Amino acid sequence: MHPQLGVRGRWFERLPHFRTGFAPATGHEIQSEYLVPADAGGHALEAIARLEPRLAPVLHTMEVRSVAADACWLSPAFGQESVALHFTWLPDQAAVSRAVDDVEEALGPFHARPHWGKVFHFDPDTVAGLYPRWGDFYRLLDTYDPQGKFRNTMIDRFFPRH
Numbered sequence: 001m002h003p004q005l006g007v008r009g010r011w012f013e014r015l016p017h018f019r020t021g022f023a024p025a026t027g028h029e030i031q032s033e034y035l036v037p038a039d040a041g042g043h044a045l046e047a048i049a050r051l052e053p054r055l056a057p058v059l060h061t062m063e064v065r066s067v068a069a070d071a072c073w074l075s076p077a078f079g080q081e082s083v084a085l086h087f088t089w090l091p092d093q094a095a096v097s098r099a100v101d102d103v104e105e106a107l108g109p110f111h112a113r114p115h116w117g118k119v120f121h122f123d124p125d126t127v128a129g130l131y132p133r134w135g136d137f138y139r140l141l142d143t144y145d146p147q148g149k150f151r152n153t154m155i156d157r158f159f160p161r162h
Contacts (some may be wrong), residue, residue, distance in 0.1 A: 029060060030089040030096045032103065033115035035067060035076035040110040041083030047106040048085060054102055058095040060088040073133035076113035085112075089119075097121075116154075124158045 036044045045064065048055070063086040067077045076082065087103065089096040100121050104112070113130045114120035128134045141159055145151065148161065 028091050030091060030093070031087065031115075031118045032089065032096075032100055032120055033076075033084055033086040033118050034103070034107050034112035034120070035082040035084045035115070036107060036110040036112045038066065038081040038083055041066075044083065044085060044107055044110045044112070047110070048103065051099075051102050051106055055087075055099050058090050058092055058099050060090050062087050073137050074116070074131060076115055078113075078131060078133070082113075084115075086115075127158060 041064075048062075063084075065084045065086070067082040067084050069079055069081050070077045072078055076084075085103075085107070087099075089099065096119065100119055104121055108126075111130055114122055114127065131137075138159055141155075142162065
């Protein structure tokens with residue numbers, strides 16, 4: 001069995017996200033993920049690398065993937081080939097909150113779109129500016145859910161009722 005967390009090793013033992021012989025995520029981790037346009041991926045990674053001293057104490061693992069463009073209006077990959085930067089944080093909410101702020105400041109210039117189901121702090125106006133079809137989706141909410149039956153706290157925050 002090979003040790004994890006900061007111990008150097010052969011690339012083929014480090015490359016897989018889930019390695020045999022180790023327990024996968026248990027559900028207690030905190031995760032964040034941001035997608036940047038593919039042509040900005042290298043610069044975004046350089047920006048994250050500069051944060052290493054602040055991120056390392058709270059970061060369990062980071063994964064980088066390429067993601068094909070799609071046509072879903074609120075998908076982080078809408079209309080653009082992307083590079084996804086995934087962070088699995090240690091379960092320390094206060095430290096993670098500071099790290100997420102640092103990551104978002106570093107990735108902001110690259111028009112990073114957050115993963116909706118993971119931790120992020122971007123405000124609604126910032127997020128709205130990242131999606132060309134935001135207004136179209138907003139109108140659909142009013143059309144297909146006029147009573148707000150399918151609303152929740154997050155929908156209300158990003159798409160407040162008119």
